[in-house]
Amino acid sequence: MKGCPVRRAARVIVPAVFILSGLGVAWGQPASAPSQDPSTGAKVFDAKGCATCHSVNGVGGKIGPDLATVSRPRTFYDLAVDMWNHLPKMAGKMRELGITRPSLSSREAGNLAAFLFTLNYFDSPGNVEAGRKLFTEKGCVACHTYNGAGGTIGPNLDHLAHFRSAIGVASAMWNHGPQMADKMKERGIERPTFTGTELRDLLTYLVPSAGAKDSSVYVLPGRPDAGRRLFAEKGCVQCHAVGGAGGRVGPDLAERGVRQSPMEFAATIWNKAPAMAEAMKSQAITVPQLSPAEMADIVAYLYSVRYFGSGGNIQNGYTVATRKGCFTCHALRGERGKRASDLAKAKGLDSPAAVLAALWNHSVVTPPSIGGQKAEWPLFTSQEMGDLIAMLQSLGQKATPKAN
Secondary structure, eight states: OTTOHHHHHHHHHGGGOOOOTTGGGOTTOOSOSOOOOHHHHHHHHHHTTGGGTOEETTEEOSSSOOTTTSOOOSSHHHHHHHHHHTHHHHHHHHHHHTOOOOOOOHHHHHHHHHHHHTGGGSOOOOOHHHHHHHHHHTSGGGTOEETTEEOSSSOOSSOOGGGOSHHHHHHHHHHHHHHHHHHHHHTTOOOOOOOHHHHHHHHHHHOGGGGOTTOTTSSOOOOHHHHHHHHHHTTGGGTOEETTEEOSSSOOHHHHHTTOOHHHHHHHHHHHHHHHHHHHHHTTOOOOOOOHHHHHHHHHHHHHTTSSTTOOOHHHHHHHHHHTTHHHHSBSSSOTTOSSOBGGGOSOOOSHHHHHHHHHHSOSOOOBOTTSOBOOOOOOOHHHHHHHHHHHHHBTTBOOOOOO
């Protein structure tokens, strides 16, 4: 597939992808899934022909939606729901176009899911002219010199090559925010706030190469497992909870982190710094310094922590499978007269990714309804999918509860 458009897109995305090596040990989820690699998932997206129908940031097919612009799933189960619920429509379109529906292995499904989950983790390049205006309007020029013009209170900003990463910006804003705030207060300068978009535009103006497609450090890689450890070691957990566990001084960061890009995170760090510094002072907590690599690890942890959520309920999974008609076709432990496979004999359903692969590879067949008419394709919610996956994973591990 030499010259494939999404392979070209992958060159933009993959260098920036942080490897979600900790997805299998996300908060509330046992280590039952293999590591899932978004960069390898981008190659799966290419190799399996997904680009024939779907584009990524405008590169690829136009039959289906651009997967970088749709609202991203919050969890693995949301993604599984999207793939299952739309399977008949996608399969029909592939038949219409003469495209063979590709099959997915467990590892391919896991890596593809990680790739799709992380698409909105990255910030697109900002607007240089908007950034130029913000540099003046937000008062940055009063303290900093850039391109030969500006104040001398703060450092000259002509040498910001190491800030090509939004994570580097977040680190610098955290580490130097208190000193900058003190200087602004001394000189009667109103401390500005930024949206993620404004900060992106400002960075694009100050560091034009930050938006370059060949930038290998556009986003520094982060390690969720290391981020979880740092979250405790740096004292973040004393004020903030993650998934309900931790301090109550500040908000639970699991809900915020999953929706924020690195630039939005950097803007939040800046905007909330005074309040956080005051809270830490009242708690006698020393403000920790964070290197860009440490900041990247923490952001990766917060972003990935809700990937698997809290998992599903096995008993509820049997109820869901019964209600959705799965047991109309599929046997459980040898029932006779069923036209589809015995689910208890299925091999390899030992991880959420393995179940996702099995669901995607499933034939687009619905069980007959009362009267022999063809039933509707069963649709699932995220919670139902979580319960169903938990049930399917449990098969063969212990005696099957009686279906409701």
